[in-house]
Amino acid sequence: GQQVMQIPQYQHVQEGEDFTTYCNSSTTLSNIQWYKQRPGGHPVFLIQLVKSGEVKKQKRLTFQFGEAKKNSSLHITATQTTDVGTYFCAGLSNYQLIWGAGTKLIIKP
Amino acid sequence: DGGITQSPKYLFRKEGQNVTLSCEQNLNHDAMYWYRQDPGQGLRLIYYSQIVNDFQKGDIAEGYSVSREKKESFPLTVTSAQKNPTAFYLCASTPTSLNTEAFFGQGTRLTVV
Secondary structure, three states: OOOEEEEOOEEEEOOOOOEEEEEEEOOOOOEEEEEEEOOOOOOEEEEEEOOOOOEEEEOOEEEEEOOOOOEEEEEEOOOOHHHOEEEEEEEEEOOEEEEOOOEEEEEOO | OOOEEEEOOEEEEOOOOOEEEEEEEOOOOOEEEEEEEOOOOOEEEEEEEEEOOEEEEOOOOOOEEEOOOEOOEOOEEEOOOOOOOOEEEEEEEEOOOOOOOOEEOOOEEEEEO
């Protein structure tokens, strides 16, 4: 079946370090969405990418959609404690939204 | 304020009992979804409905049932046939298709003992 693989499962960083999560799909996607889920909370929409090779920025967050529309990444520059949570990608393929397993961002004390 | 409401937040049930989780939205969205989330995993689709009086099975529909009698409401029943019902259940809605942002409720954490 259709899958979206997301890596890594966890990433431990010192505050101020960068963070990146990657998603790879087995099929071409119509679009890809990114969500953030705080501990104990629900997913909250961050952004949607539609075009091949698209890059979008939201302050310290940079989102990319691959040229083949099969992969995507989220990069956070200079992480802050407010960035803690799990980041999910969700790809739209054949009218179904397929979710990655998420990457948990953990700030080291 | 517009939004999507799930209740209750925490629910405990004995094994063998059916339980219904509530999901209500006042966003005037056509499409509604139920997901299950287990620790360390992504969201898995249980059922979805694109219009009133119509719904479709998702990837893990066995042991669950839904109804969509009103646009605003999409309750999920976890039946005794569901072998591992303990999980975090999330309801979501979108205006029409999945080509837009999904809005999520706060979730219901179901524990079956």
